[in-house]
Amino acid sequence: QSVLTQPPSVSAAPGQKVTISCSGSSSNIGDNYISWYQHVPGIAPKLLIYDTNKRPSGIPDRFSGSKSGTSATLDITGLQSGDESDYYCGTWDHRLSAWVFGGGTKLTVL
Amino acid sequence: EVQLVQSGAEVKKPGDSLKISCKTSGYSFSNHWIAWVRHMPGRGLEWMGIIYPGDSDSRYSPSLQGQVTISADKSISTAYLQWGSLQASDTAMYYCARQRSYRLGSLHAYHYDLWGQGTLVTVSS
Numbered sequence: 274q275s276v277l278t279q280p281p282s283v284s285a286a287p288g289q290k291v292t293i294s295c296s297g298s299s300s301n302i303g304d305n306y307i308s309w310y311q312h313v314p315g316i317a318p319k320l321l322i323y324d325t326n327k328r329p330s331g332i333p334d335r336f337s338g339s340k341s342g343t344s345a346t347l348d349i350t351g352l353q354s355g356d357e358s359d360y361y362c363g364t365w366d367h368r369l370s371a372w373v374f375g376g377g378t379k380l381t382v383l
Numbered sequence: 384e385v386q387l388v389q390s391g392a393e394v395k396k397p398g399d400s401l402k403i404s405c406k407t408s409g410y411s412f413s414n415h416w417i418a419w420v421r422h423m424p425g426r427g428l429e430w431m432g433i434i435y436p437g438d439s440d441s442r443y444s445p446s447l448q449g450q451v452t453i454s455a456d457k458s459i460s461t462a463y464l465q466w467g468s469l470q471a472s473d474t475a476m477y478y479c480a481r482q483r484s485y486r487l488g489s490l491h492a493y494h495y496d497l498w499g500q501g502t503l504v505t506v507s508s
Contacts, residue, residue, distance in 0.1 A: 275427065306487065308494035312428065317478060317501060318420075323494035324487060361428050365493050371444050372418065372493070377427035 276301060277362055277375035284381040289352050293378045295345040295362030301373055303343040305364045309336075312359045312377075321360075322347060354382050385409035387417075387479050387499035394505045395469050402465035403502045405479030412460035413437040416482035418495060419453060419464045423475040433482060434462060469506045476501045 278296040285291040295307065309322040320329050322338035325345065337348045345362055362375040390404040405417065419431040432443035436455040443453070455462045462479055480495040 305490060306492045306494075310428070310495070312422075314422065315476065315501070317498040318428065318480075318495075319498075320494060320496050323483075323496070324492050329496065359427075363428075363430075363495075365491070369445060370442065372430040372433070374420075374428045374430060 275376040276366060276369070276373040277364070279360075279362060279375035279378045281376070282379045282381065284383055285352055286383045287352050287354065290348060290350045291352060291380060293347040293349075293360050293362075293380070295347070295375045297343050297345075297364070297373075299343060300368035301343075301364050301366040302340065302345055304367060307338065307340055307345040307362055307364050309338055309347045310361045310363065310374075312361060314359070318361070349380070352382050356380060357382050385497060387481065387497055389477075389479060389499040389502045392503040392505070394507070397468075397470055397506060397508055399469050399506075400465070400467055401469055401504065402463050403477060403504065405462040405464075405499050407460045407462070407481070410481075412455075413457050416484060417455065417462040418480045418482050419451075419462075420478045420480055420495075421475045422478070422501075423472075431464070431477075436460075436462065469504075471506050471508075473504060474506045476503050478502075 306324045310318040312318040325340045326338045335350045359377045361377050366373045388406050413436045416433045418433040434441040434453045452465045479499040481497040
């Protein structure tokens with residue numbers, strides 16, 4: 274059971290918007306910045322969002338992040354077939370003194 | 384070019400020892416934490432631990448403490464993950480990642496911006 278809770282799967286049609294949630298607690302999301310990663314099994318994970326809402330160079334503005342209290346959200350607009358992947362939230366947990374990932378969300382583009 | 388290049392795939396038997404590597408280049412190895420993350424078949428990403436190569440300070444996931452050892456050699460800008468006695472349940476893909484750490488407002492901020500290509504470890508009798 275992951276410290277950060279994500280829905281196992283989400284789906285939407287090409288061109289639509291999807292939202293992936295990440296729920297935690299005061300010892301992790303509530304008191305830290307969040308990052309999001311895109312992972313295709315067998316390939317190196319890719320940083321999508323850092324500091325809760327910033328995008329690294331090369332990540333399109335279709336990807337955006339936000340946080341409210343102890344929950345964070347990744348929004349993906351203008352869905353493309355190439356967005357099919359697993360998505361993970363992550364942050365530091367002060368109580369565990371360890372980094373924690375969410376359980377991951379599999380995105381399917383219908 | 385800034386990159387992390389991991390050692391190749393390994394096939395081992397239960398009880399074997401193993402040490403995999405993550406060779407970095409293009410940045411100051413000593414000044415950035417390096418983490419190890421595993422991806423077991425059908426499971427999510429799992430953070431295993433980190434090391435600060437500058438002084439070899441290391442931290443481990445509470446669930447993995449004692450099961451693996453993370454080390455670093457500053458002279459060759461390389462981090463390592465090792466097992467003393469592998470089990471079938473160690474079968475996974477293992478990634479190293481560079482941690483960015485800095486002060487942002489009143490908080491510390493962390494994220495993993497660079498990743499190795501992964502090392503597949505298969506443990507089977």
